[in-house]
Amino acid sequence: MTAPRLQVSDLTLTVGAGAAALTLLSGLSLTLAPGASLALTGRSGSGKSSLLHCLGGLLTPQEGTVTWQPEGAAPVILSAAEEGARAAFRRQHLGFVFQFFHLVPTLTALENVAFMAELAGLGAPRERAEAMLEAVGLADRRHAFPETLSGGEQQRVAVARALVHGPAAVLADEPTGNLDAQTAETVAEVLFTQTRAAGASLVLVTHDAALAAQADRTLALGGP
Ligand SMILES: Nc1ncnc2c1ncn2[C@@H]1O[C@H](COP(=O)(O)OP(=O)(O)OP(=O)(O)O)[C@@H](O)[C@H]1O
Ligand SMILES: [Mg+2]
Numbered sequence: 001m002t003a004p005r006l007q008v009s010d011l012t013l014t015v016g017a018g019a020a021a022l023t024l025l026s027g028l029s030l031t032l033a034p035g036a037s038l039a040l041t042g043r044s045g046s047g048k049s050s051l052l053h054c055l056g057g058l059l060t061p062q063e064g065t066v067t068w069q070p071e072g073a074a075p076v077i078l079s080a081a082e083e084g085a086r087a088a089f090r091r092q093h094l095g096f097v098f099q100f101f102h103l104v105p106t107l108t109a110l111e112n113v114a115f116m117a118e119l120a121g122l123g124a125p126r127e128r129a130e131a132m133l134e135a136v137g138l139a140d141r142r143h144a145f146p147e148t149l150s151g152g153e154q155q156r157v158a159v160a161r162a163l164v165h166g167p168a169a170v171l172a173d174e175p176t177g178n179l180d181a182q183t184a185e186t187v188a189e190v191l192f193t194q195t196r197a198a199g200a201s202l203v204l205v206t207h208d209a210a211l212a213a214q215a216d217r218t219l220a221l222g223g224p
Contacts, residue, residue: 011064046222057086095162120165152183
């Protein structure tokens with residue numbers, strides 16, 4: 001039996017302090033197999049982004065553990081790691097896709113993707129970036145700057161950037177939330193197809209029921 005790519009045990013997450021403290025997650029446990037996908041749904045404010053940030057080591061839970069097992073590497077209890085180690089783990093083993101793309105405006109599509117491969121310390125970053133842009137159907141736009149790309153194209157660059165270093169998982173926060181329905185469908189297909197092809201697990205926050213239904217599993221936060 002394969003070890004889970006991600007194991008979350010008994011997670012409790014409280015944000016804010018004092019009278020403003022808000023417990024978003026209480027005793028949450030889940031596992032995700034290598035290459036599997038999970039959609040996080042729930043009303044606004046239910047804690048979807050916060051959980052994603054916890055999985056990525058950007059937020060530290062009060063209780064419980066987040067353990068990642070990258071392919072061919074030792075398991076890492078990210079929730080217990082120090083900040084520097086968490087940042088290093090993110091650079092090497094995780095890819096992020098956000099609602100508003102977050103591409104570097106002064107870098108071309110190719111440079112945005114290659115930069116991430118360089119950060120992960122990989123050789124031939126430009127060649128890897130070229131191959132990933134080809135995979136998301138943007139080889140001919142590789143020298144374009146983000147502001148000259150459509151929303152769907154920018155998000156496909158972001159998907160290429162999230163996958164270029166061969167991460168254990170991609171964490172995506174409403175990756176199609178800022179796109180029209182048709183474009184959203186194209187981007188979702190690229191996201192699912194490319195993460196599967198790379199053997200990366202996918203955790204996806206979405207308000208879109210059709211998109212959530214494409215994931216292997218759905219976790220609804222904050223009750224029905
Ligand atoms: N650092 C913080 N301090 C105080 N409150 C916070 C903090 N971070 C998040 N919150 C609160 O926690 C709740 C959950 O936030 P979160 O962003 O995780 O929700 P979400 O499910 O992603 O919502 P949306 O669908 O609107 O993106 C919100 O009420 C938010 O205001
Ligand atoms: Mg959110």
